[in-house]
Amino acid sequence: MGALTGKVALVTGGSRGIGRATAERLASEGALVAVHHGRNTGAAEETVNAIRAAGGSAFSLRAELGTAGDVETLWAEFDRLVLEHGPGAGLDILVNNAGISPRAEVEETTREAFDELFEVNVRALFFVTQQGLKRLRDGGRIVNVSSATSRIALPDIIAYSMTKGAVDTFTRTLAKTLGERGVTVNAVAPGIIDTDLNAPWLRGNPDAQQYASGFSALGRVGLPDDVADIVAFLASDAARWVTGQVIDATGGSHL
Ligand code: NAD
Numbered sequence: 001m002g003a004l005t006g007k008v009a010l011v012t013g014g015s016r017g018i019g020r021a022t023a024e025r026l027a028s029e030g031a032l033v034a035v036h037h038g039r040n041t042g043a044a045e046e047t048v049n050a051i052r053a054a055g056g057s058a059f060s061l062r063a064e065l066g067t068a069g070d071v072e073t074l075w076a077e078f079d080r081l082v083l084e085h086g087p088g089a090g091l092d093i094l095v096n097n098a099g100i101s102p103r104a105e106v107e108e109t110t111r112e113a114f115d116e117l118f119e120v121n122v123r124a125l126f127f128v129t130q131q132g133l134k135r136l137r138d139g140g141r142i143v144n145v146s147s148a149t150s151r152i153a154l155p156d157i158i159a160y161s162m163t164k165g166a167v168d169t170f171t172r173t174l175a176k177t178l179g180e181r182g183v184t185v186n187a188v189a190p191g192i193i194d195t196d197l198n199a200p201w202l203r204g205n206p207d208a209q210q211y212a213s214g215f216s217a218l219g220r221v222g223l224p225d226d227v228a229d230i231v232a233f234l235a236s237d238a239a240r241w242v243t244g245q246v247i248d249a250t251g252g253s254h255l
Contacts, residue, residue, distance in 0.1 A: 002030030003236045008082060008091050010034040012065070012074075012128060013098030015044035017195030018145060021224030022095055023047055025232045027056030031093065032086045034078055035060045038098065059085045065098055065124035066116060075131050091135040093235045096125045096167075097145040101160040101197060114159050121163035126170060139182040141235045144171050145227070146187040148250045164189070168246050175244030184243035186234045191215055191250030193222040217252030226251070 009026045013019040015037035024047070027033045033051060035058055037044035044060035051058040059081045063074035083089060099121045102113055129142060136142070149161035150168050168187055175185040192212040194202060202208050202221070212221045227249050233239050234247065 002028065003238075004093070004232075005030030006087070007031040007093055007235075008034070008086055009093035009095065009235065010036060010078060010091055010132070011095040011097055012036045012125075013038070014095075015040050015047055015060070017197060018190065018193060018224045018227045019095070019097040020047045021228035022097060022231045023058065024051055024054070024056075025225070025228040026093065026095075026235060027051040027058055028054060029232060029236070030056075031235075032082075033058040034082065036074060036078075036098065037062055038064045057085065065128075066119035070124055071127045071131050074128060075135070078135075089135070090137050091132060091140065092137055093141045093143070094129065094132050094136060095143045095145070095231055095235070096128060098124070099145065099163075101147075101157055103156050104159065105155050106158050109159050117159050117163050118166075121160070122166045122170075125167060129170075129174070133178075136183060141239075142171075142174070142178070142183065142185040143231050143234045144185070144187040145231075146171070146189045146246055148189045148191045148248065148253060150189065150246075151248075152191075152254045171246060172244045179243060184234070184239065186239070186242060186244070187246040188227055188230050188234070188249050189246050190227045191222055191253040193224060193227060195224055215253040216250060217255055220251065222249070222251055 009031040011019050011023045014023040014035035023033045023035050035044050035047050048058045048060050061077040144167050146167045147164040150164040171187040
């Protein structure tokens with residue numbers, strides 16, 4: 001029996017990258033995992049198939065965040081599918097991972113890009129959580145995927161970094177509200193992780209690899225599993241006394 005046997009988890013943006021690694025990790029601990037995705041249904045199905053092939057349980061659901069009716073669609077799909085696949089209604093672990101990070105310095109940032117960033121990374125995360133609260137069982141877990149850029153200044157992703165600052169504040173404040181229900185709320189703040197998000201500049205480029213490795217005291221680029229393991233810890237009973245925290249997942253960057 002795994003540490004999360006009998007639990008139901010929802011991972012937003014679970015189709016690839018950090019979200020996929022997290023979905024697989026939570027499922028390997030015994031959770032039934034709802035793999036949410038925006039557009040790439042094929043990638044979400046791949047994640048579900050990989051989980052099932054490893055002996056776990058999962059289903060996928062689609063809702064494009066930042067569009068009209070996004071949150072309602074997500075939860076309606078979750079409610080329908082969890083009854084079909086799971087032990088009954090309700091949720092134990094919410095991982096808010098979906099996010100976008102277009103690059104632009106302050107003077108290049110358009111209103112449209114700024115609004116889209118806040119729509120997806122902040123507004124959708126806020127209301128997915130708000131609507132999830134009535135489904136989340138007491139003693140549940142919320143883990144938000146933030147970024148080390150809320151601590152480390154990277155001018156070419158200034159608006160993105162601001163969205164993650166908002167996620168950190170949301171995490172700390174919501175933890176105070178939900179404590180009486182025994183629900184913990186934490187964030188994980190990754191540094192540079194080798195995912196599709198960074199592939200265009202990072203993969204197959206030795207100079208970029210060296211540059212990115214140089215951020216970490218441990219001298220390498222992070223992997224999705226490095227983050228997924230921390231999320232799994234925060235989702236487990238072992239982390240019951242940790243709440244309202246932003247956990248650094250950068251391998252010691254900019255110490
Ligand atoms: P990724 O691009 O590989 O995956 C992003 C996931 O989010 C995908 O599953 C995608 O379907 C989903 N998503 C994106 N926009 C969506 C939308 N509008 N509606 C629904 N789903 C949407 O990214 P990743 O690198 O795995 O990043 C995951 C999270 O980690 C993000 O919140 C990101 O900001 C954060 N993060 C990543 C890094 C990094 O270096 N990769 C560093 C710090 C923080």
